[in-house]
Amino acid sequence: MLSALWQYFLAVSVWPGLLGGAALGLLYLWIVRKLSARIQGRQGPPFYQPFFDFIKLLGKETVVPGGIDRGLFVVLPIGSLAATTLALAIMPVPGNPAGSFQGDLVLLLYFLEVPMLCDVLAGYVTRSIYGQVSAMREALLCLAYNVPFLGAVVAVAQHARSFRLSDLQAAPSAPVTLLAACAFLLAIPARFKSNPFSIPNAEQEIVAGAHIEYSGVPLAMFELSHALEVVLLVDLFLVLFVPGVGTAGQTAALYLGVSIVLIALVTAIATVTARLTVSGAFRFYWKWGGLAAAAAIVAAVMG
Amino acid sequence: MGIFAMVWRNVRHAARTRRPNDMPSRPDGFRGLIEHEAPLCTGCGTCAYVCAPRAITLATKGDAGVTWTFSAGQCSFCGLCVQYCPTHAITNPGRLPTVTGDQSQLRVAHEVPSRPCAHCGRPTVPLPREVLQQLYDGDATDAAVAEQALCEVCRRKAASRHLRDAFIRTAGAPGKAGV
Amino acid sequence: MSAWDKLLAISRRKSPWVYRVGAGSCNGCDIEIGPCMTPRYDAEQMGMLLQGSPKHADILLITGPLTKRTRQAVVDIYAQMPRPKAVVAIGSCPASGNVYEGSPLVDGPVDKAIPVDVWVPGCPPRPQLILAGVAQAARLLADGRTASQRKPAGQTEERPTC
Numbered sequence: 001m002l003s004a005l006w007q008y009f010l011a012v013s014v015w016p017g018l019l020g021g022a023a024l025g026l027l028y029l030w031i032v033r034k035l036s037a038r039i040q041g042r043q044g045p046p047f048y049q050p051f052f053d054f055i056k057l058l059g060k061e062t063v064v065p066g067g068i069d070r071g072l073f074v075v076l077p078i079g080s081l082a083a084t085t086l087a088l089a090i091m092p093v094p095g096n097p098a099g100s101f102q103g104d105l106v107l108l109l110y111f112l113e114v115p116m117l118c119d120v121l122a123g124y125v126t127r128s129i130y131g132q133v134s135a136m137r138e139a140l141l142c143l144a145y146n147v148p149f150l151g152a153v154v155a156v157a158q159h160a161r162s163f164r165l166s167d168l169q170a171a172p173s174a175p176v177t178l179l180a181a182c183a184f185l186l187a188i189p190a191r192f193k194s195n196p197f198s199i200p201n202a203e204q205e206i207v208a209g210a211h212i213e214y215s216g217v218p219l220a221m222f223e224l225s226h227a228l229e230v231v232l233l234v235d236l237f238l239v240l241f242v243p244g245v246g247t248a249g250q251t252a253a254l255y256l257g258v259s260i261v262l263i264a265l266v267t268a269i270a271t272v273t274a275r276l277t278v279s280g281a282f283r284f285y286w287k288w289g290g291l292a293a294a295a296a297i298v299a300a301v302m303g
Numbered sequence: 304m305g306i307f308a309m310v311w312r313n314v315r316h317a318a319r320t321r322r323p324n325d326m327p328s329r330p331d332g333f334r335g336l337i338e339h340e341a342p343l344c345t346g347c348g349t350c351a352y353v354c355a356p357r358a359i360t361l362a363t364k365g366d367a368g369v370t371w372t373f374s375a376g377q378c379s380f381c382g383l384c385v386q387y388c389p390t391h392a393i394t395n396p397g398r399l400p401t402v403t404g405d406q407s408q409l410r411v412a413h414e415v416p417s418r419p420c421a422h423c424g425r426p427t428v429p430l431p432r433e434v435l436q437q438l439y440d441g442d443a444t445d446a447a448v449a450e451q452a453l454c455e456v457c458r459r460k461a462a463s464r465h466l467r468d469a470f471i472r473t474a475g476a477p478g479k480a481g482v
Numbered sequence: 483m484s485a486w487d488k489l490l491a492i493s494r495r496k497s498p499w500v501y502r503v504g505a506g507s508c509n510g511c512d513i514e515i516g517p518c519m520t521p522r523y524d525a526e527q528m529g530m531l532l533q534g535s536p537k538h539a540d541i542l543l544i545t546g547p548l549t550k551r552t553r554q555a556v557v558d559i560y561a562q563m564p565r566p567k568a569v570v571a572i573g574s575c576p577a578s579g580n581v582y583e584g585s586p587l588v589d590g591p592v593d594k595a596i597p598v599d600v601w602v603p604g605c606p607p608r609p610q611l612i613l614a615g616v617a618q619a620a621r622l623l624a625d626g627r628t629a630s631q632r633k634p635a636g637q638t639e640e641r642p643t644c
Contacts, residue, residue: 033526041313041521043320048496049529055493056540060564063537207534215537215564272306320524326610327522356580376577379605400603402615404622406577409603 011089011098025227062216077221083114084228094248100166123210134209138200144285145190151293152184155300176299181241183292194270341413343392350384366426368416376409420454427454495624501539507546511573511606547579560596568619568628597629
């Protein structure tokens with residue numbers, strides 16, 4: 001057996017980390033764009049489009065605005081990418097060489113907040129007015145979507161009586177699983193930053209949001225980090241709410257199928273809805289998200 | 304629930320997108336790039352006069368003739384030159400322009416050479432033969448054909464001779480060129 | 483060319499991200515750029531995306547004769563685009579000023595301010611011609627034949643301090 005260091009290195013760099021996560025992320029991005037195009041009656045981009053977009057961004061020069069903190073400007077996308085890659089490495093998906101450990105759920109939740117913090121800081125460090133508005137909106141939205149998100153995760157953790165991801169994965173299905181899944185699904189569009197909660201990157205209102213002054217390799221890293229975040233959230237949904245079946249291969253196939261259905265559902269909702277205001281999203285999440293989270297936690301405590 | 308019906312219809316049917324080789328055709332009378340036939344041009348300058356963006360220019364080269372220049376990069380595609388050209392030298396077949404990296408490819412220059420007048424020898428741009436046939440519907444009179452290569456001064460003299468001959472019958476051959 | 487350079491060239495051809503600026507245009511050409519994103523012509527099938535920030539774009543679509551008021555903005559926007567970049571001049575106004583040539587408020591053809599790689603003639607050009615112009619610019623980017631790529635390395639460019 002490989003030593004623990006090798007296991008974690010493989011988990012971070014190959015599967016389910018950088019390379020595997022990037023491949024899945026590119027697939028999900030393509031599904032989003034192609035399905036949105038088809039729903040709108042358009043042809044849509046070809047299969048390899050997100051890959052070539054990424055490679056092209058790597059070949060562009062980086063134009064750094066004058067008078068800003070260059071160190072922070074460059075470190076933020078690296079930090080965002082590192083956090084999502086490390087978070088992917090500790091997900092107990094089939095084929096992960098690294099094992100799950102006690103408390104890795106808490107570590108995962110911390111890692112999940114880093115991309116959001118990096119986006120908020122990026123909005124402020126570039127000193128662009130659009131970036132600042134986007135950063136403020138993203139921070140507010142984070143306060144909103146974390147109500148159902150954390151409520152769902154805490155409910156499942158309470159149900160499994162553990163903070164270890166493999167225990168949560170193996171926990172038997174119960175009514176709490178369904179309620180927590182509903183709460184989690186409510187939070188997903190806001191975490192993906194897709195309609196009706198595409199408030200931080202509202203192109204028609206704030207141009208390009210927090211990434212407006214980024215170009216070249218830092219922008220490529222931010223885009224990759226966003227793709228990995230999508231993979232991470234889909235993986236979390238699968239790990240928490242989709243039971244394993246039979247062999248690892250069958251579980252992997254089931255996971256892939258459910259993930260594509262989930263992405264298609266989020267895309268369909270995104271294509272047919274319009275954007276809410278920040279206060280509207282806040283109200284929505286604290287009312288309905290709060291109700292769903294409360295229902296899940298009550299079911300977990302009682303069960 | 305019209306939105307769901309629309310989404311379902313869009314997803315089931317093929318996309319409405321046209322492929323690059325299947326683009327919508329041009330409507331009838333589409334104003335594309337103009338065509339200029341130098342053999343039909345008399346260098347009158349009407350097209351340059353009506354061209355608002357000054358895409359058409361006529362430059363005289365002394366006694367050698369005129370040069371008709373057109374720049375597609377300056378054209379508004381309004382069609383006034385086609386409408387006003389008296390000899391129909393400028394036509395609109397509806398040809399689409401093409402993209403180019405080099406602006407000089409958008410310019411066209413045609414020479415309209417002048418010839419010496421058949422009577423006085425002064426260099427002039429004569430009435431094109433095809434226009435003559437058009438004017439007489441293919442049935443030009445001998446006198447008209449003989450006067451085709453005259454300059455405007457000699458043509459005026461020939462016209463006033465025809466007028467005199469029409470009113471005053473004289474002995475001898477009427478309408479002989481050069482009398 | 484190494485394998486990475488070949489891959490980069492292919493990716494530049496397949497992923498033209500576009501930013502549009504109107505240098506005092508009558509908006510006829512801008513109205514024709516809009517349908518390029520609609521289902522009939524679908525620019526996304528060739529990878530073209532409209533970006534909100536010039537820093538995210540490869541290709542600048544410029545319309546309108548260069549008015550004195552927009553001149554500095556056009557120069558600033560072109561300078562903010564990261565290399566390699568291409569410029570597509572849409573319509574006849576950027577090429578010559580069309581009917582606005584000679585006006586005291588118009589500052590001459592656009593290539594007096596920024597280098598232009600592709601000219602798309604028309605008043606306004608049809609959307610399929612605009613897409614052909616963007617595809618041509620993407621090919622130039624892939625081949626390294628745009629004005630920004632032919633400039634020798636190290637030559638400084640006027641950069642705004644924004």
